[in-house]
Amino acid sequence: MKFGFDIDDTLINLREHAFHLYNRKLNRNVDISLFHDLDKVEIHELFGMTAEEGGKMWKNSLEEIYYISCPQYPDAAETLQKLEKEGHEIYYITARPKEHGERTMEWMIQNGFPVQKDRFFYGMNDEEKIHIIKDLQLDYYFDDKPAVLETLRDLPLNVFAKNQSYNRHLDTPRITEWSELFDLLIEKAE
Numbered sequence: 001m002k003f004g005f006d007i008d009d010t011l012i013n014l015r016e017h018a019f020h021l022y023n024r025k026l027n028r029n030v031d032i033s034l035f036h037d038l039d040k041v042e043i044h045e046l047f048g049m050t051a052e053e054g055g056k057m058w059k060n061s062l063e064e065i066y067y068i069s070c071p072q073y074p075d076a077a078e079t080l081q082k083l084e085k086e087g088h089e090i091y092y093i094t095a096r097p098k099e100h101g102e103r104t105m106e107w108m109i110q111n112g113f114p115v116q117k118d119r120f121f122y123g124m125n126d127e128e129k130i131h132i133i134k135d136l137q138l139d140y141y142f143d144d145k146p147a148v149l150e151t152l153r154d155l156p157l158n159v160f161a162k163n164q165s166y167n168r169h170l171d172t173p174r175i176t177e178w179s180e181l182f183d184l185l186i187e188k189a190e
């Protein structure tokens, strides 16, 4: 089977990592519970920033956000390694900007994810992911973003939302812990 994965906030805990970084950089102490209650992907509001200021802060912090000790979710790499050992194909589809594609791929390899270079896609808009997912004829796809998940509704593949505070309103099947994946696959097969 072909399995596709988004990276940020699906396999790795990027927003929370950025949240802690913002607290440090801005010398603030915004409570983590506010982060966990956010109903949107962007975190700048928690720090009293406008969308424009938030966009700038994000861009200026990208190097640290992407490459300095961002933790993966528990069992993420192991679960994907196990899938690959069982003979499945693993694809990554990330909307990270083009100039970060190669380094992100190397980062994923260094952090234990099974990566085949011709199965790693980056640099598209969220809305363009659907074309890649269609062309690849994936059997399963996992993402966190409502805007992406909503475009995939009518495709003939199994889409799962990685459970997040900002996608709770979607009725897409969801995965909370990566250790649940094999149980979900068994349920699907029954």
Ligand SMILES: [Mg+2]
Pocket (backbone or CB within 6 Å): 006, 007, 008, 009, 010, 143, 144, 145
């Ligand atoms: Mg994501």
